[in-house]
Amino acid sequence: MKNKLEKVNVRILYWKEIPLQVEVESDGNKKSCQLEDRFQEGVDAIAMFENSYGTDDYLNGFLWGESSLAQGEINSVLQDKVNLFNNKFPRDFVSKIRDLQKQGNRKPTPGSIDHWIEY
Numbered sequence: 765m766k767n768k769l770e771k772v773n774v775r776i777l778y779w780k781e782i783p784l785q786v787e788v789e790s791d792g793n794k795k796s797c798q799l800e801d802r803f804q805e806g807v808d809a810i811a812m813f814e815n816s817y818g819t820d821d822y823l824n825g826f827l828w829g830e831s832s833l834a835q836g837e838i839n840s841v842l843q844d845k846v847n848l849f850n851n852k853f854p855r856d857f858v859s860k861i862r863d864l865q866k867q868g869n870r871k872p873t874p875g876s877i878d879h880w881i882e883y
Contacts, residue, residue: 772841776829776849779807780872781861783849784826788834788842795842800850806858813862829874852881 770790777785784803787796798804811817816825834841854860857880864870 768837769835770838772834772836772838773831774834774841774845775831776845776874778825778827778829778874779822780810780825780827781870781874781876782807782810782857783829783853783878786842786845786849787828788838788845790838793838795838797842797846799846802855803849803853806861809858810861814865825872827874848881852883854880854882 772788772790775787776783777787782803783799784807785796785798787794789795808817811822811825816822834845836844857877860880861870861877
């Protein structure tokens with residue numbers, strides 16, 4: 765395992781606005797990690813709520829967000845980003861998305877609710 769600082773490309777796989785997976789890449793070395801099960805469970809709940817579960821709309825909802833650069837050791841960058849979402853993303857994100865949908869204010873695009881992360 766390398767312990768040097770590297771430029772690491774980071775990207776997040778989303779289903780619409782819900783983060784699911786973190787992927788990092790540096791010097792041709794690519795690693796990824798799924799977020800906690802609650803994120804996939806949230807995807808399923810919202811897909812059922814909006815009646816897209818099992819449809820092309822559901823499948824087409826999986827998109828990568830914009831890439832960003834981080835500096836550090838690749839494994840640490842991956843774990844830090846995964847921990848950020850797992851530990852700091854609101855537990856009630858499903859109800860918050862439902863509320864936005866009901867109000868007509870939902871923006872189901874990758875990264876659109878990342879500002880909900882509690883720093």
